[in-house]
Amino acid sequence: MIEVHGLTKRYGEVLAVNDLNFSVRPGEVTGFLGPNGAGKSTTMRMILGLDAPTSGTATVGGRPVAEHPVPLKAVGALLDASAVLSSRSAYHHLLALAASNGLPRSRVDTVLEEVGLSNVARRAAGTYSLGMRQRLGIAGALLGDPPVLVLDEPLNGLDPEGIVWIRRLMRRMAAEGRAVMMSSHLMSEVELTVDRLVVVGRGRLIADTGMAEFIASVASQEVVVRTPQAVPFAGRLAAVGAAVRTTAGDGNDDGTGLVVTGLEAARIGALAAATGVELHELAPRQTSLEEAFMELTRDSVEYTTEAEAA
Amino acid sequence: MSQGTVDSRRTRLKRPAKRPAKPRRGSLRTVPPAGAAGRATFVHSLRAEWIRLRTMRATLYVVVATLVAGAGLATLNGSSAGDEYAAMSAADRLMFDPLATSLKGVILAQLTLALLGGLAITSEYGSRTIVSTLTAVPRRGRVVVAKAVVLTAIALPTGMLTTLGGFLAGQSVLESSGAPYVALGDPGAWRAVLGGGLFLTLAAVLGLAAGIMIRSTTATVTTLFATTLIVPALAPSFPGTLANWTTKFWPPSAGGQIVTGYRDPDLLNPWPGFTVMGGCVVVLLTAAFLTFRRRDA
Ligand SMILES: Nc1ncnc2c1ncn2[C@@H]1O[C@H](COP(=O)(O)OP(=O)(O)O)[C@@H](O)[C@H]1O
Ligand SMILES: [Mg+2]
Numbered sequence: 001m002i003e004v005h006g007l008t009k010r011y012g013e014v015l016a017v018n019d020l021n022f023s024v025r026p027g028e029v030t031g032f033l034g035p036n037g038a039g040k041s042t043t044m045r046m047i048l049g050l051d052a053p054t055s056g057t058a059t060v061g062g063r064p065v066a067e068h069p070v071p072l073k074a075v076g077a078l079l080d081a082s083a084v085l086s087s088r089s090a091y092h093h094l095l096a097l098a099a100s101n102g103l104p105r106s107r108v109d110t111v112l113e114e115v116g117l118s119n120v121a122r123r124a125a126g127t128y129s130l131g132m133r134q135r136l137g138i139a140g141a142l143l144g145d146p147p148v149l150v151l152d153e154p155l156n157g158l159d160p161e162g163i164v165w166i167r168r169l170m171r172r173m174a175a176e177g178r179a180v181m182m183s184s185h186l187m188s189e190v191e192l193t194v195d196r197l198v199v200v201g202r203g204r205l206i207a208d209t210g211m212a213e214f215i216a217s218v219a220s221q222e223v224v225v226r227t228p229q230a231v232p233f234a235g236r237l238a239a240v241g242a243a244v245r246t247t248a249g250d251g252n253d254d255g256t257g258l259v260v261t262g263l264e265a266a267r268i269g270a271l272a273a274a275t276g277v278e279l280h281e282l283a284p285r286q287t288s289l290e291e292a293f294m295e296l297t298r299d300s301v302e303y304t305t306e307a308e309a310a
Numbered sequence: 311m312s313q314g315t316v317d318s319r320r321t322r323l324k325r326p327a328k329r330p331a332k333p334r335r336g337s338l339r340t341v342p343p344a345g346a347a348g349r350a351t352f353v354h355s356l357r358a359e360w361i362r363l364r365t366m367r368a369t370l371y372v373v374v375a376t377l378v379a380g381a382g383l384a385t386l387n388g389s390s391a392g393d394e395y396a397a398m399s400a401a402d403r404l405m406f407d408p409l410a411t412s413l414k415g416v417i418l419a420q421l422t423l424a425l426l427g428g429l430a431i432t433s434e435y436g437s438r439t440i441v442s443t444l445t446a447v448p449r450r451g452r453v454v455v456a457k458a459v460v461l462t463a464i465a466l467p468t469g470m471l472t473t474l475g476g477f478l479a480g481q482s483v484l485e486s487s488g489a490p491y492v493a494l495g496d497p498g499a500w501r502a503v504l505g506g507g508l509f510l511t512l513a514a515v516l517g518l519a520a521g522i523m524i525r526s527t528t529a530t531v532t533t534l535f536a537t538t539l540i541v542p543a544l545a546p547s548f549p550g551t552l553a554n555w556t557t558k559f560w561p562p563s564a565g566g567q568i569v570t571g572y573r574d575p576d577l578l579n580p581w582p583g584f585t586v587m588g589g590c591v592v593v594l595l596t597a598a599f600l601t602f603r604r605r606d607a
Binding site for chain 2: 045048049050051052065066069070071072075077079080082083084085086087088089092093095096097099100101102137140
C-alpha cells in the first residue's frame with residue numbers, strides 16, 4: 001500500500017509535483033499516467049525516499065521507506081532500467097543489493113531464474129540488451145519479495161515479447177496480493193494491464209479512477225444520425241432527454257448530421273421507426289482510450305495555464 | 311512467483327528462526343540473513359560495499375598501479391640518485407634524503423588511491439546505480455560510512471605495501487649504486503613507511519569525499535589531479551607568500567612530509583604535516599557526509 005498526501009516538489013520555478021493525493025492498493029495494478037514531464041518519476045522518487053518532498057508525505061506500508069527495518073522487503077523498485085555498472089556482472093549487482101539488506105544469496109539465484117537471466121548472470125552487464133537490463137532491474141525489484149512494487153516506465157523500449165512478459169508479471173504480482181504501481185506516458189501501454197488509473201498532468205492529479213469506470217465513461221459516447229427530417233427528429237430526441245447538436249464543425253463534415261449523446265443507437269433507431277423518420281446513417285462514434293486520455297490531459301494543461309494566469 | 315511462493319513467504323514471516331544461516335566464504339560470514347524479525351544493519355552495508363568495490367574493474371588496476379608506482383619509482387629514483395650523489399657538492403650531500411628518495415612513488419600513489427576513492431562513488435552516479443543502492447538502503451549515512459570503511463580496508467594494506475615495497479626496493483638500489491641508504495631499523499624509517507601508508511589511506515578517503523560532493527567522474531578526476539599533483543608542483547611559482555604558504559600547508563604537500571628524512575626548516579615536520587592532511591580529510595568527509603544525506607539522489 002502506497003499513500004501519498006499533499007505531495008509537492010518544487011525545482012526552482014518548476015512545480016514538478018503539485019499537491020498530489022492518491023493511494024496504490026494491494027491486489028491491484030495502478031497505472032500512473034501522464035504526458036512526459038508530468039511529474040511521474042519525481043513522484044516515484046519521493047515515494048522511494050530518493051528525493052525529499054518540498055511538502056507533503058509519501059508512505060509505503062504506513063511509514064516512510066527509510067523506516068522499514070529491511071527496505072527491500074517493503075518495496076521493490078525499477079526506476080532506471082539502464083542503471084547498472086557496465087563492468088559488473090548481473091549476479092554481483094544483485095548480490096550487493098541482497099547483502100545490503102541481509103537477504104540470503106539464494107534470493108539472487110531465485111530472482112535471476114525468475115527473470116530468465118540465470119545463463120548470462122556472470123557476464124558484465126554492459127553487454128546486455130535493453131530488454132535484458134530491464135529484466136535485471138525487475139530482478140532487483142523482486143529481491144526482497146516485497147508487497148509493493150514501483151516501476152517507472154517498465155515497458156519503455158521493450159520488444160513485444162518483453163512487453164507481454166512484464167504485463168503478465170505485473171498481473172501475477174497483483175493477483176498475489178501485492179500493490180503494483182507502474183508509470184507510463186501512453187494509455188495504450190496500460191489499458192490492458194491496470195485496474196486503476198491515476199492520471200497526472202503538470203504535477204497535478206487529473207483523475208483517480210478504476211479502469212472499468214474510465215472505459216465506461218468514455219463509452220458513454222456519441223451517435224451520429226443522418227436523416228432528411230433532421231429538424232423535427234432533433235426535437236423528438238430532445239423530448240426524450242437526449243442532447244443533440246449538429247455535426248457542423250466536426251472536421252470536414254458537411255454539417256447535415258446530428259450528434260446525439262445520452263441515448264443508445266438502438267433506442268434512436270426504435271424512435272425513428274416509431275415516428276416514421278427515414279434514417280440514412282446511424283453510427284456510434286467510439287472515442288479511443290488514447291483520445292480520451294489526451295483529452296483529459298490537454299484539459300489539465302489548459303486549466304493549469306488559466307490558473308497561473310489568474 | 312507462484313501462489314506457493316507467497317505462502318512460503320508468509321510462513322517465513324512467522325518463523326524466521328527456522329532458517330539457519332548457511333556458512334559462506336569471506337570474512338563477514340557470521341552475519342545472519344535478515345529475517346522478517348531482523349533488520350538490515352551497518353554490517354550488511356559493509357558486505358554490500360565490499361562486493362561493490364571488489365567487483366569494480368578499476369579497483370584491481372588501481373591496487374596494481376599503486377604497488378608498481380611505489381616500487382618502480384623507488385628503483386628508478388634510487389639508481390639515478392647514485393650517479394647524482396657522486397656529482398653533488400658537500401652542501402648538497404647534507405640534504406640528500408635516502409628515505410624520501412625511496413618513497414617518491416607516494417606522490418603518484420596518492421593520486422591513484424584518491425582516484426579509487428573517487429570512483430567508489432562517482433561510478434554509482436555515472437551509472438545511476440546510486441538509485442538502487444539508496445532504494446535498498448535509504449539510510450544514507452550508513453552507505454557513506456560503509457563505503458569509507460571498505461575503501462580504507464583496501465587502501466590501508468595497499469598503501470602500507472606500497473611504502474614498504476618502495477622503501478625496500480629503493481634502499482637496495484641506493485646501496486648498490488653507492489649512495490647513502492638507510493635500513494628499516496634506522497631512525498625515522500618505520501615512521502616513513504607506516505606513516506606513508508596512512509597518508510596514502512587518507513588520500514583515498516579524500517578522493518571519496520571529493521567524489522561524493524562532485525558526483526561527476528570526469529570532474530572528480532580533474533579535481534584530484536589538480537589537488538595532489540598540479541598544485542604542489544606549481545606552488546613554488548605562486549606569487550610571494552602564497553608560494554611559501556601553499557608549499558608548507560597545502561594538505562597533500564604537508565602530509566607528504568611524513569616520508570622525508572631531511573628536515574627542511576621552511577616545511578612542516580612529518581607528524582604536524584600529516585595532521586594537516588588528516589584534519590583536511592576529516593573536514594571534507596564530514597562535509598561530504600552531510601551533503602550526501604540532504605541532497606536528492
Ligand atoms: N532534478 C531536477 N531539477 C530540475 N527540474 C527537474 C528535475 N527533475 C525533474 N524536473 C522537472 O520536473 C518536471 C517533472 O519531471 P518528471 O518527474 O521526470 O516527469 P515524468 O516522469 O512524468 O516525465 C519536468 O518539468 C522536469 O523538467
Ligand atoms: Mg519519467
